[in-house]
Amino acid sequence: MTEQRIGIIDIGSNSVRLVVYERTANGAHRVIDGGKRPARLAERVDDNGFLAEEAITELLGTLNHFNMICAHNRTGHIRAVATAAIRNAANQSAILDTIKSETGLAIELLSGEDEASYGFLGMINAMDVQDGFLVDIGGGSTEVSLFRGRQLVHSVSFPFGCVSLNQKYAVKGMLSDEGLKSIEALVTEAVKSQPWLTKSPSLPLIGVGGTARAMGKIHQAVTKYPFTQTHNYPMTGTDADVLFQELFQTPFDKRRKFPGLSKDRVDVIVPGIAVLRTLFRLLKTSHYRICGSGLRDGLFHATRFPGRSMHQDVLAFSLRNVSALHPAAPKQHVxxxxxxxxxxxxELRPFHLLPNRAKVLLDAASTLFRIGASIDYYEYAKHTFYLIVNSHLNGLAHRETLMIAAIASYKSKNRTRQQLLEYKELLGESDFDTIHKLGILLQLAAALDRSETQAIGRLEAVQSGSQLLLYPVRSDGTLAVEAREVEELSSDFKKLWGLIPELVQPDYT
Known part of the structure; x- marks a missing residue:
């Protein structure tokens, strides 16, 4: 069905991007195609504020190319938006008319406020965070928003971005000390004009958009961070300052080889981070958190779920989505x-002093433990681990995603250590203890439905000496298969929990 595919085109001041989202037959959402073209529209404006003809012609070429990609994907609905560069162009209406007649696309011109609110929607649906400042440094504008209790309180759009600042203050991609001071003074004046910005100290600064993502990627490359996602990546103020100084002082030709830095950001990364760290200091924020979802994701949610575009429980939403992407797992059994x-x-609460989040991790792991079967049943645990690590599970720290993957695919302590070897710097000993305990607990739960018949209606656990007696309160039919499986697990379970589990068969005589 064609209306199940939505194309989002974002004409930014630095680049033009396309994302094609699909809704699968099982109701899951995923990105199936996309494209990105550098445009640098913000630096192609003449002294009278007109966007150059050549830039418009290039833009038409890009939009027609994206139109073809959408057509190949049988996209039912395309939503195309433009931000600061076209919003501020003196020939704005002529550009929009030309685009309409040459490509058939009706472009929505977003105000700075619209941009901030869609960026907020994209972020809040991807992060479990209550309060903070959201900062999106684009090519031609910078949006700063304050949110409290997951609701947008204030937002403002400033008329400067990494491309326009680079054009104004840098020479051949290099920013002088004077240029840096000018940018910092400009940001300081902008913040002064909005008194609410300095009245909420000690909140996190959530960075969305290209500059923030690039900063996270570079920092991960420099520090050889083992986890490949930048979404929900934390950085301290010092981390960002040290990284900035290094980029600022690296000559332009050498900067091209800087680890993790993409070639189309070599010149604009320095003014971009300069704005970010000035805001960090003036707003007195506590730390940075990089968010991988922003404007385009917000537009998708608003288009796909009109009227109910904000999801309160981001982890539950993404768990449902990931499960629905892997329908091979037997639903009733899971x-x-x-x-x-x-x-x-x-039932085992008296025997464990596991951290509060442990139940959240077990809930997620026991929801996803069979998704690997969509690749291969016999090796499903191995594939489950890989799929969870590489799925977008929102609302979790990177460490927690790794723990869920290890719990869901648990076989033994040694195998888990081996599996997590490359990530060991992200995990502490107590994390391993939690993984092993919850991993074997999940194995026990799976053993109790080994026949996949959901025969046990409810369970009662009673400790008797070193035994953990499991009484099915309501059950259908014999549980011989389950009893045998529980027995096979019992010695491994005892090593971790100090209890020997035994399924007490109902007496049918």
Missing amino acids: MQVNRLALQLYD
């Missing part, structure tokens, strides 16, 4: 294992 795992966790 729901039963999830239910039994959480029940066992509660």
